[in-house]
Amino acid sequence: MEMRLRSRAGRWVVFVTVLGSGMVLLDSTVVNVALPHIGEDLDTDLAALQWTVNAYMLTLAGFILLGGALGDRYGRRRVFVIGVVWFALASLLCGIAPNAEILIAARALQGVGGALLTPGSLAILQASFHPDDRARAVGLWSGFGGVGAAVGPFLGGWLVDGPGWRWVFLLNVPLAAICVPIALRHVPETRDEDAYQGRFDIPGALLGAVSLGLVTYAFIGESWLAGVLGVVVGGAFVLVEKRTAHPMLPLSIFDSRLFTAINLVTLCVYAAFSGFFFLAALQLQVVSGYSALGAGTALLPTTVLMLLFSARAGELGERIGPRIPLTVGPLLCAVGMLLMLRVGEDTSYVWDVLPALLVLGLGMTALVAPLTATVLSSVDVSRAGLASGINNAAARAAGLLAVAALPLLVGMGPEAYRSAEEFGDSFQRAMPICAGLLVAGAVLAWATIRTPVAGCHPDCKVHCGVTSPPLEPGTQDEPGKPEAPGKPPVPGEA
Numbered sequence: 001m002e003m004r005l006r007s008r009a010g011r012w013v014v015f016v017t018v019l020g021s022g023m024v025l026l027d028s029t030v031v032n033v034a035l036p037h038i039g040e041d042l043d044t045d046l047a048a049l050q051w052t053v054n055a056y057m058l059t060l061a062g063f064i065l066l067g068g069a070l071g072d073r074y075g076r077r078r079v080f081v082i083g084v085v086w087f088a089l090a091s092l093l094c095g096i097a098p099n100a101e102i103l104i105a106a107r108a109l110q111g112v113g114g115a116l117l118t119p120g121s122l123a124i125l126q127a128s129f130h131p132d133d134r135a136r137a138v139g140l141w142s143g144f145g146g147v148g149a150a151v152g153p154f155l156g157g158w159l160v161d162g163p164g165w166r167w168v169f170l171l172n173v174p175l176a177a178i179c180v181p182i183a184l185r186h187v188p189e190t191r192d193e194d195a196y197q198g199r200f201d202i203p204g205a206l207l208g209a210v211s212l213g214l215v216t217y218a219f220i221g222e223s224w225l226a227g228v229l230g231v232v233v234g235g236a237f238v239l240v241e242k243r244t245a246h247p248m249l250p251l252s253i254f255d256s257r258l259f260t261a262i263n264l265v266t267l268c269v270y271a272a273f274s275g276f277f278f279l280a281a282l283q284l285q286v287v288s289g290y291s292a293l294g295a296g297t298a299l300l301p302t303t304v305l306m307l308l309f310s311a312r313a314g315e316l317g318e319r320i321g322p323r324i325p326l327t328v329g330p331l332l333c334a335v336g337m338l339l340m341l342r343v344g345e346d347t348s349y350v351w352d353v354l355p356a357l358l359v360l361g362l363g364m365t366a367l368v369a370p371l372t373a374t375v376l377s378s379v380d381v382s383r384a385g386l387a388s389g390i391n392n393a394a395a396r397a398a399g400l401l402a403v404a405a406l407p408l409l410v411g412m413g414p415e416a417y418r419s420a421e422e423f424g425d426s427f428q429r430a431m432p433i434c435a436g437l438l439v440a441g442a443v444l445a446w447a448t449i450r451t452p453v454a455g456c457h458p459d460c461k462v463h464c465g466v467t468s469p470p471l472e473p474g475t476q477d478e479p480g481k482p483e484a485p486g487k488p489p490v491p492g493e494a
Contacts, residue, residue, distance in 0.1 A: 005133035012186035017121040022148040024114040030156025032281035034165040045414035048100040059111030061396035062209030068119035072192040083117025088176030094169035127190035150303040157296030201248035207237035219404035259378035261448035267398040268441030272434040274399025287424040305361035314369030322370040326445035329367025334435035336360030395468035
């Protein structure tokens with residue numbers, strides 16, 4: 001039975017999906033400000049801090065497509081609840097971790113829980129509401145998610161400076177305790193009766209995650225052997241996806257040159273974003289002397305600008321096309337990152353930090369909604385959900401590799417975060433690299449994106465896409481659903 005948004009049951013469904021996905025969004029944004037305190041408390045080096053971030057992104061990126069497929073097959077509420085419980089238990093393990101090794105393992109488990117519940121939260125809204133209310137429900141979900149992204153660094157800083165960094169993770173436990181009984185009582189169970197009933201592409205998901213993990217280890221551990229193995233496993237992943245009857249990642253979707261190009265742009269810009277926010281939170285604390293709360297609050301302007309103006313940026317992109325926003329946006333972000341070169345010891349927030357973040361926020365605002373719209377318009381409408389899921393996973397994989405590679409590329413030593421002078425010098429070398437990635441993304445966008453595109457989902461433009469572009473509602477194929485036989489091929493261009 002399709003419910004209405006104004007009904008009591010409808011409000012409960014929106015609340016529980018926002019609460020569940022909000023836990024994942026918060027953990028994607030708040031952990032960076034806690035890293036110096038985690039390192040000091042657990043007496044660990046920079047590599048362990050990198051893995052604290054990357055273990056989570058690795059499993060989230062590797063399994064998010066599969067998570068959507070499981071919900072379609074076995075019930076979206078069921079998989080969503082399992083994901084929330086899984087995420088909460090992993091968060092509890094993070095919060096009580098006695099050493100870095102257990103923390104990293106728990107973060108990897110957190111990512112698996114996030115991959116189960118994130119696509120399910122949006123799919124529940126799509127399946128539960130009357131068509132007349134569906135768009136507004138998705139808009140509320142997206143808008144509240146944007147608020148969560150904006151509040152995340154502030155909340156994380158307050159927790160780190162107050163009860164301690166462990167509460168960044170432990171907070172998820174009471175949130176899950178609220179979420180689960182409400183979901184079981186008020187969320188109707190839905191599944192896709194037309195979903196193909198064949199086997200899931202478990203080998204593909206595992207090979208993809210292992211390949212990313214090995215390449216990440218190659219950068220963090222400076223191991224060429226791990227890098228070679230990662231490339232070999234990546235090749236095996238491509239072969240499996242090419243030969244399996246029902247791949248997690250149908251390679252035919254890349255027959256669209258526009259889809260391939262926009263994902264390359266995504267890789268460039270989100271690698272830069274992830275590298276920047278990982279290092280900036282440390283720079284403000286290690287070099288500029290900010291508290292965790294101060295650093296989290298200092299970074300708020302970027303997400304606030306996106307929250308306020310991303311919908312208007314999406315409307316502008318619909319009027320003038322995506323080529324200009326996807327060129328100008330990354331260039332503005334590059335300028336913002338270069339302005340961060342002025343941030344060091346005895347820095348002024350108003351004259352040094354704030355201008356850089358405002359320019360960065362304007363650039364991010366300009367590009368996220370048009371990027372999402374271009375992804376959705378670059379493939380057949382029946383593959384919109386799958387395309388969005390792939391783009392989301394690509395952004396997370398780019399962030400994963402950037403956090404692993406940047407410290408190596410700039411010569412950041414294992415104890416750099418303990419030394420203001422060493423870390424500051426490394427930060428000065430890292431910002432031009434991040435800016436260069438953004439310029440590469442802008443050039444690629446200008447050279448390849450020429451086709452006008454339709455707008456993204458009308459009420460899903462309010463999104464603070466700091467860690468990844470938003471997942472968007474699909475029409476038939478949700479992210480990760482095995483393809484049904486006889487599906488028409490993807491056109492070469494949208």
